[in-house]
Amino acid sequence: MGEVEGSGGMCICVDCHWVERCQAYHAVERQHGVEHLSADPDLCPTAPRIHVQVISLEGAQVGVEWDVRACGSFQLDPGRWSRLRPGEVVPA
Numbered sequence: 169m170g171e172v173e174g175s176g177g178m179c180i181c182v183d184c185h186w187v188e189r190c191q192a193y194h195a196v197e198r199q200h201g202v203e204h205l206s207a208d209p210d211l212c213p214t215a216p217r218i219h220v221q222v223i224s225l226e227g228a229q230v231g232v233e234w235d236v237r238a239c240g241s242f243q244l245d246p247g248r249w250s251r252l253r254p255g256e257v258v259p260a
């Protein structure tokens with residue numbers, strides 16, 4: 169294994185150069201029920217590691233959180249998601 173995972177975590181994609189073109193991030197958006205950055209992403213990333221966590225919600229409900237925690241195609245571009253959606257809250 170050897171992968172370090174912090175509690176709470178956050179999807180690395182929000183700081184990735186490819187975020188609006190990425191098919192894996194598109195799937196994460198769908199799972200989170202948020203609006204897509206792109207309707208038809210064309211980039212298939214190399215070996216994204218998606219961390220899936222079952223979380224407790226109010227009223228004895230459970231939800232599922234999806235986050236990309238590692239990816240072979242990751243290219244650091246700090247704040248890319250925010251620049252694409254100025255003024256919106258970054259998905260956590």
Ligand code: SF4
Pocket residue numbers: 180181184185186187190191192193213214216236238239240241242243
């Ligand atoms: S980190 Fe990987 S999965 Fe996330 S947007 Fe970048 S290329 Fe896509």
